[in-house]
Amino acid sequence: MGVVASAPAKVILFGEHFVVYGEPAIVLAMDRRVYVKVENQEDNTLHVRSTNLNLAACFEKNRFRIEQGDPKEARLRFEPVRQVVERIIEEHGASVGLNVEINSTVPVGAGLGSSAAVIAATIVAVSTLLNVKLHKEDVFRLTCEAEKVVHGASSGVDPAIATFGGIILFQMDTGFKPLDLRMDIPLVIGDTGVERSTKAQVEKVKSIMEKYPQIAQLMMNTVREIVLRAMDALKENDLETVGSLMNVNHALLYGVGVSDESLEWLINAARKAGALGAKLTGAGGGGCMIALSNEEKLDRISEAIQNAGGRSFKARKTDEGVRIEQN
Amino acid sequence: MGVVASAPAKVILFGEHFVVYGEPAIVLAMDRRVYVKVENQEDNTLHVRSTNLNLAACFEKNRFRIEQGDPKEARLRFEPVRQVVERIIEEHGASVGLNVEINSTVPVGAGLGSSAAVIAATIVAVSTLLNVKLHKEDVFRLTCEAEKVVHGASSGVDPAIATFGGIILFQMDTGFKPLDLRMDIPLVIGDTGVERSTKAQVEKVKSIMEKYPQIAQLMMNTVREIVLRAMDALKENDLETVGSLMNVNHALLYGVGVSDESLEWLINAARKAGALGAKLTGAGGGGCMIALSNEEKLDRISEAIQNAGGRSFKARKTDEGVRIEQN
Numbered sequence: 001m002g003v004v005a006s007a008p009a010k011v012i013l014f015g016e017h018f019v020v021y022g023e024p025a026i027v028l029a030m031d032r033r034v035y036v037k038v039e040n041q042e043d044n045t046l047h048v049r050s051t052n053l054n055l056a057a058c059f060e061k062n063r064f065r066i067e068q069g070d071p072k073e074a075r076l077r078f079e080p081v082r083q084v085v086e087r088i089i090e091e092h093g094a095s096v097g098l099n100v101e102i103n104s105t106v107p108v109g110a111g112l113g114s115s116a117a118v119i120a121a122t123i124v125a126v127s128t129l130l131n132v133k134l135h136k137e138d139v140f141r142l143t144c145e146a147e148k149v150v151h152g153a154s155s156g157v158d159p160a161i162a163t164f165g166g167i168i169l170f171q172m173d174t175g176f177k178p179l180d181l182r183m184d185i186p187l188v189i190g191d192t193g194v195e196r197s198t199k200a201q202v203e204k205v206k207s208i209m210e211k212y213p214q215i216a217q218l219m220m221n222t223v224r225e226i227v228l229r230a231m232d233a234l235k236e237n238d239l240e241t242v243g244s245l246m247n248v249n250h251a252l253l254y255g256v257g258v259s260d261e262s263l264e265w266l267i268n269a270a271r272k273a274g275a276l277g278a279k280l281t282g283a284g285g286g287g288c289m290i291a292l293s294n295e296e297k298l299d300r301i302s303e304a305i306q307n308a309g310g311r312s313f314k315a316r317k318t319d320e321g322v323r324i325e326q327n
Numbered sequence: 328m329g330v331v332a333s334a335p336a337k338v339i340l341f342g343e344h345f346v347v348y349g350e351p352a353i354v355l356a357m358d359r360r361v362y363v364k365v366e367n368q369e370d371n372t373l374h375v376r377s378t379n380l381n382l383a384a385c386f387e388k389n390r391f392r393i394e395q396g397d398p399k400e401a402r403l404r405f406e407p408v409r410q411v412v413e414r415i416i417e418e419h420g421a422s423v424g425l426n427v428e429i430n431s432t433v434p435v436g437a438g439l440g441s442s443a444a445v446i447a448a449t450i451v452a453v454s455t456l457l458n459v460k461l462h463k464e465d466v467f468r469l470t471c472e473a474e475k476v477v478h479g480a481s482s483g484v485d486p487a488i489a490t491f492g493g494i495i496l497f498q499m500d501t502g503f504k505p506l507d508l509r510m511d512i513p514l515v516i517g518d519t520g521v522e523r524s525t526k527a528q529v530e531k532v533k534s535i536m537e538k539y540p541q542i543a544q545l546m547m548n549t550v551r552e553i554v555l556r557a558m559d560a561l562k563e564n565d566l567e568t569v570g571s572l573m574n575v576n577h578a579l580l581y582g583v584g585v586s587d588e589s590l591e592w593l594i595n596a597a598r599k600a601g602a603l604g605a606k607l608t609g610a611g612g613g614g615c616m617i618a619l620s621n622e623e624k625l626d627r628i629s630e631a632i633q634n635a636g637g638r639s640f641k642a643r644k645t646d647e648g649v650r651i652e653q654n
Contacts, residue, residue: 255578
């Protein structure tokens with residue numbers, strides 16, 4: 001029995017880091033999803049398990065009990081889940097016991113938005129099980145609130161992608177705008193396996209911005225122009241131009257110091273294997289890269305990334321946001 | 328007997344490629360020189376030999392005779408030498424036979440300005456041997472003219488460095504301006520050993536300029552700002568800032584497609600070994616890179632470049648232009 005819901009992970013196609021300073025970014029939902037299964041539980045407790053992270057814990061009123069893995073990590077990862085579950089139980093009216101099982105098909109903590117996807121899928125699975133009616137806008141809002149618990153702040157990008165899917169243009173002051181693009185965007189994602197701190201990478205960029213404000217401003221203007229040009233190319237279904245603009249965007253990220261050897265290695269392998277373009281995605285300094293490719297070269301690029309020491313998988317844009325898989 | 332003259336090779340510290348589009352560049356003379364030995368010869372012929380290139384040939388009036396190596400290459404390399412020698416013999420008044428021996432302590436054809444250094448040193452050695460009085464301005468002018476034979480056109484940068492030494496700011500429309508900088512600039516030069524075509528690299532940049540004019544313009548503006556900021560840092564003897572600006576300049580060159588795996592490999596090795604900054608120098612796509620370093624890390628960086636598969640040598644700015652070594 002139980003309900004299974006899923007939500008898509010995200011990749012940043014253009015504009016990471018510079019987005020913090022007000023420049024636009026293009027972000028897409030990919031057809032790699034996080035699955036959350038929710039079942040009723042006899043006792044009045046909340047059990048949460050993440051199969052990927054080998055973590056399991058039980059929340060019972062104000063008590064937290066670790067069942068598998070590191071207690072500190074479990075608490076950090078599961079706290080937003082607990083929070084949204086409690087909100088929905090409140091709406092439901094009567095207290096219930098629940099068993100939540102999380103299964104991610106993307107690397108966790110690699111800048112691919114898996115935490116927002118977990119939350120959105122949990123909200124939809126639990127509300128469906130308990131017959132609490134929620135609009136997608138409610139799911140988005142609740143996901144944003146829970147994301148703030150994890151990250152301190154949320155631009156709303158990850159929750160928007162997890163909830164609505166598709167591809168969006170995001171800008172700090174104007175928020176996000178869904179782009180109605182019917183084209184396919186075939187990608188290979190490469191995970192360096194190198195753990196990075198988003199905060200440290202953001203600090204690196206900040207120090208360049210402070211030390212060389214004029215130079216940094218011109219680089220930001222360049223990225224803005226790249227994003228605008230990329231929007232046109234996406235509308236015209238011109239993958240080749242999108243790819244070459246990804247390369248230029250990557251050079252600017254490299255210029256503000258957020259690429260590293262592990263990323264360059266995979267990016268270079270992807271380009272040599274025939275990628276139309278390749279860049280880091282997310283915070284950089286390790287983490288993930290993406291390569292854009294024609295259909296026929298996807299496998300070759302995926303293999304090249306693996307031969308260069310990364311883990312890789314193919315992905316493409318999906319217009320499917322959070323959804324029920326099984327009820 | 329005979330006369331030996333020498334002239335310095337050059338490195339571009341900032342601004343290559345973008346200089347073609349009117350942006351400024353900073354170029355310096357390094358203490359690696361090309362040596363030219365000239366002796367009288369009994370018969371009325373001109374013998375030219377390059378020990379580095381394993382080339383030797385004889386010019387006798389309108390006849391060319393190969394003595395060692397590829398005839399086509401010898402003709403190409405030695406033609407400007409023949410030309411300046413004839414000009415000086417004309418000034419001298421009576422025909423003489425000469426033996427010219429060229430010895431370069433920098434890689435030839437690697438973008439380090441060895442051809443201009445060969446010409447400038449030849450002019451000074453021959454004019455000294457034949458008692459033809461020339462001012463440095465004459466040497467510069469004759470070197471420029473001969474460079475045009477080799478490269479079709481000459482910005483005058485390589486002849487200026489070979490003749491006058493030191494460090495110059497160069498800009499297409501305003502020409503070159505010597506910078507009176509007393510600071511030391513300790514460098515490690517790394518040669519990828521990968522042959523490149525300057526023309527092909529220039530074409531790569533041109534195609535980006537044509538396809539993405541707005542983006543390219545912003546990148547050029549960024550490089551201009553980097554050069555201006557670097558001038559200040561050089562005046563303030565702030566090597567650390569010069570180094571980090573070299574890194575940003577390199578990122579923009581990477582962005583217009585003129586870096587390659589062989590360069591990235593050496594640049595990365597130099598940075599990991601503690602370089603303050605590293606970038607390609609010259610046309611890119613192979614060729615040479617430079618790393619700026621504090622005194623104590625020069626050896627470590629040089630070694631790291633060699634371990635990464637490059638040939639490396641230490642170099643520093645020299646204020647000594649073309650000069651007589653032995654008379």
